[in-house]
Amino acid sequence: MAGDLDLLISFKNSLANPSLLSDWNSGQVVCEFQGVTCKNGHVSSLMIRGLSLGVDFSSVSAHILSLQNLETLTLHSINLTGFISAPTNCTGRLKELDISSNSLRGSVSDAASLADSCHSLEMLNLSHNSIGQAFYSFSPVQPRLKMLDLSYNKIAINGDIQWLFSNLGSLQHLNLSNNNIQGTVPHITNCTSLQHLDLSTNQLSGSIPAGTFSGCLNLTYLNLSSNHFTGNAPADIETWSALVTLSLSNNNFSGQIPISALAALPGLRLLDLAFNNFNGTLQKSIIKLTSLEILDLGANQFSGLIPHTLCTYGISSLKLLYLQDNYFTGLIPDSISNCTNLVSLDLSLNLLSGSIPSSLGSLTKLKDLILWQNNLNGEIPSELSSLGLLRNLLLDYNNLTGTIPDGLVNCTNLNWISLASNQLTGLIPIWLGKVENLVILILKNNSFTGSIPAELGNCKGLAYLDLSNNQLNGSIPPALAKQSGKIVGGLLVDGWLAVRLGGSMNTQCQHTHNFLEFDGIRYDDLMRMPSTRYCNFMRPYMCGTGSFQKNSMTSMVNLDLSYNQLNGHIPTEISTMQSLRFLNLEHNHLSGQLPQELGGLTHLLEFYVSHNMLEGSIPSSFSGLSVSDLDLSNNRLSGPIPELGSLATFPAYAFENNLGLCGLPLPPCNGGSTSKGGVSEQLSTNYKSSQGWWIALWLLFSIFFIIGFVIGQFI
Template identity: 30%
Template sequence: MSKEYFSYWSDGDSFPKTKSWNESRDCCSWDGVTCDLLNGHVIGLDLSSSLLCGSIHPNSSLFQLHHLQTLNLYNNLFNYSSIPHSIGQLTNLRHLNLSHSHFGGKIPTENSYLSNLVLLDLSVYGLQLDERTFETMLHNFTNLEVLALSLGDISSLIPVSIHPNSSLFQLHHLHTLNLDNNYFYPSSIPNGIGRLRNLRHLKLSGFDGKIPTEISYLSNLVSLDLSYSYKFLQLDEITFEAMLHNFTNLEILSLWYVNISSPIPVNISSSLRYVDLAHTNLRGVLTESFFLVPNLESLKLSGNDLLKGVFPKIHRSNTLLMELDISSTGISGELPDSIGTFRLTNNSLSGPLPSNQSMLQKLTELNLSYNSLNGTIPSWVFSLPLLSSVSLQHNRFRGLADEVIKTNPTLKELHLSNNHLSGSFPQSLVNLTNLETLGISSNNITIDEGHLPQFRYYNLQYLDLKFNFLQGSLPLSICNMRKLILLDLSHNYFSDSVPHCLGIMASLTVLNLRKNNFTGSLPPLCAQSTSLSTIVVNGNRFEGPVPVSLLKCDRLEVLDVGNNVINDTFPAWLGTLQELQVLILKSNKFHGPISTCQTKFCFPKLRIFDLSHNDFSGSLPAKVFGNFKAMIKLDGEDTGNIKYMESMSNLPFVRSYEDSVSLVIKGQDIELERISTITTTIDLSNNHFEGVIPKTLKDLSSLWLLNLSHNNLIGHIPMELGQLNTLEALDLSWNRLTGKIPQELTRMNFLAVFNLSQNHLIGPIPHGLQFNTFENDSYGGNLDLCGPPLSKQCGTSDSSHVPQPLESEEDEGETYFFSGFTWESIVIGYSFGLVVGTVMWSLMFKYRKPKWFVEFFDGLMPHKRRRPKKRAQRRRT
């Protein structure tokens, strides 16, 4: 495995310590090796962050180091291989750290042989722990002082119970316990936790139920973290007060998302330095006592909308408070003059910012987003000497003058999106050369002299300019942004070609150019980089083929090239991209049949497949449908929770980016701002597909939308489609389908949009469940359908009659013309034709001049030919 791949997820301090091991015969001089100075035995092995890959062989020489006391393999990549059972041979181990090392499988029982352990850290997400091994380990580890078992959700594999009499609560030397992100069964915190009187550091999450009162007995705690339990963890008012009273040594208290539902305490421990009570349902008035805690450096109370009050004017001499977050509360007040980080978002603040804040010399972060602040942004926002982050998005600020923006070498993040900023893109803005994040989307920014100024953002990682009035060509200086991770220029008026350097940006993860006027061919994306996960160029004028360089985008999840003039055959080779979930080729000039890729696993994660409004032809690709494994509901799949696509990046500004998609639902383009994992759609409408509807579509049991309208499909509607019990929209209109509507389709309980109009279907319309809700327009243009909701009664005509096929796609006038043909008009036309035909037949035989008859009509229609098909007018989305 390459070092490049390893560095993608490891920290920047990783380096191969074992690389130098062959350079000296004295192993005690090797990196990471510690020896006993008296006898030369190896007693310590620290290979943390050493770029180790693969697995450890059970007969490895590692397990011959019988004097080993410390083994640290933190932050390596062991490919989810098992922890070798031979680990039990290292009986002298006192410190064992395998955290974040990507082991997998069960924790071996032999681990319990290490009875001398003082520190055990097995914080590896996905490791499995059975109850027998859990209890055996804890029973033998009588000297244990530090225990960390952050394994992730193991409840679905091997349920582990922690009872009040568990061996865990007999570890009287334990001073640090971390059961973060586990899910034991039962998942409540046992009462026995109060017996661990020597605990100094306790971190529990993933538990639910009521926090036991016994937790307040842990009077030696220095840090307590019960956060992020999604409000399933309850803390009653009595226990909360007892904790604050008894924890006289507590410095760190984090109860984020614990449901406390009590008044905010009046007094808190003077030892506290960090307090996080965000989203805890606290209520009441915030008093001055909170701000007078002598050692308090950080206070987070956001998300408690029942808190109110005005925080007092605090002077630097009275507090060490450097971080204050009271967002989404009812607390208000003036900006304090001593805070280093100030967050007051979503608090309904209004009016302009003060013009002078000369006292905010210690401010490093200012976040006043999601309020109703207006006026112009004062110059002091850009001139404070320590300021590194400014977030003023979602307000009503207007104007962004050049003279306001000051060159500030410390400023790294600037968020001004969703305001009323107008005017030309400020030239002085490009002088903030140390910016890493710049977001000014959803404003009214224009471009002076027809082009953007030359960018000087050599450190920029995030650039969001969407929803403005920017125009002209992109400056070539964008190629200097070598660190760019997210580039969103969508919904502007940019034109000309896109610089090809976008294809060689090593870090670029999200590229969104939707709704502009770019022309030329698509740049060779992923030509020298494989980091792109989202490519959206929908709604431009790109032409030519799909660049084959996309084959290297092995992390690509979303590819949307819809609404351009791309001329190509179906790019079946995209099926080799194993992470691809969204493929949109709609409204282009794609043509030819849908070919299959030659790999074993083709489009395995694809969930949105939109080829509509093109010139594709041939039969529907049954084999391709069979590859869509992500559209097949697997046994045991959890469908109760709706999740949304999100970036795999660890950077918060990239994770906040949400992929969107436009789908045709009920004949209208609907833009979904987020793509959920249940949005599984196939849209092949407005093409020239022929043949029958494949029965294999029934296997795509999680399909949500299926649109095959405006094609030349023939044959019966497969009754197997009734097995698509999650389908909500089905459109088979404007084809040449024959036969009856299968009764089996009534099994589709979630069907909300249904259109079979303009086909040649016959017989009664089925009834039951969702079918009782569909109106006439679901069936119009089928001359021999009968029964409700149609006015035609069954049994009034020959139901075996099948009309001659019409052209599948006509222009708007033809559509209107053919829609006027009802069964009444056909009967009248037939009668009139019968009379005329009889008269002409009599004349022919009376005067015996059939040659004259033929020549007469040949003269009237000398150039009769079949009318060619017209393409349906495309609608740009």
């Protein structure tokens, strides 16, 4: 029988490029090979990750699985190809086999045969492969197998899971998520050992009849999210008495949530029912869920009051409370402050009224306070300054008044401050420049006065700055560009999905862009926002805020200072912000010339400087811009529009109402009438002819983007 050294060298020689395992040599001690661990001089463990070996599974089966003392084998993301098959000489000691993130093919039957051939196998991870092309007769699941992961494969036939559910054996952990399994969930029999079941992100449909999981008395984790289930929540939830985690999110469940049944689950810690059609009120009896730590009821149709008893009694263990995107009314209960372990609170996109309870300042573990789009009034409580761990403060689209509390300077961990579309007044605080971790600052659509603090340039990670539609005056501080190329690594906004909505040119929309936290909101429900009722939002830019993660080569992404009373020149220092995608300076009193240096902003997507007093010619460097939207209209610009680049492709209204601009898309510079009437007539003709084309282009872009976003949810 071949020894360990011979088997490993044979495996190496089967590679298309054996040099990838350069230290696997016959003259070297086998226990010193890359990835090898030994016990008593024999190979007991082999781990290779992220090395593109490009080898067929048959070679693994013939050589690696024949190692007689092998206990664990991990070949993760090594470009392992071919069909999985039952090895003829699988070591009797192998307990854990991880061959995930490869290009393996075969059926669920083949996976079962592989497990059956390795008699001691307890854990088999085949996730992120291409398992599931065919449905054959099955071998029984190896009776000692405890963990089977087939997630992120191509299993589609309902018969696969029907067979698995009737042959679970001693399985404790079964993961079939992110496949394409269709049909209904079959009844599970003989599942007394099963503790973890994940069927999320498939194409399962229909209702879940009572008794489907009734035999799974030890089930602690059940994830049925992101399918197409309908009807009421399962009627026999109370029989799943061992449940700790239950996720039914992203389905089409409806009716009221069965609080009394859920109260029969004493160990339930996570309840996720988001993105369904549950309705009715949130019953006071929810306090019976005494062990609950995570409650997500977002994106449903709940209405009525948030129970004032929510955190009064045993449910005070809550860490995450998500009630966003519903129709809750009334006040934010003071009793929420009794949930002293609360880390994240999201009540956005509801109909809540009254003031923000000052008692929230006692939640010293709170990191996320998200209350945007309600009917809240009053001032921002100064007590929030006690929240030293606060990362995200999102209070947009309310009726808040007063100033920004100076005490928030104590919240040094703030990443995202968004107070847009309120009635806030006073100066923009200088101390914001001391919040070094600040990534997103949105103060638009308020009544702030005074100048823009130059100290904002001291923020080491400021990527998105929107101060538009206020009453700010003075010049644009060149110091805003101080952080360009000097960003501290690792600064980011954790885990949120955001949407940036761009609108058409509409005189009724003083500001046509919205950057919103979007992690728990239905896209269609954005239409509930008042600003979307009169602004034709056509350009959605979806992004995870993790994309704002900083490194030493990046700078600001968005700078919007439009609709203010700013004067002076446009600072040339803006050109050092090489990561700028959106630059909006329109509707101010800016003068001087367009800086030649701005033509070097090669990543710029949108550039607006209309309705200012800019003069001179359009710099020739602007030919290098590859913007998708541009507006230089209503200034005092003159001379020819640069012929090279994309400028001539924009409609005439992007250049209209200047002193003497000429050339495409305006009338030529060396002929035709240049009188005010003639130019106006020509501009009107160009505008009319291009308007339909321009709108059609943006609609096409929007449809493409939305389809891409939806598809991305299932990848």
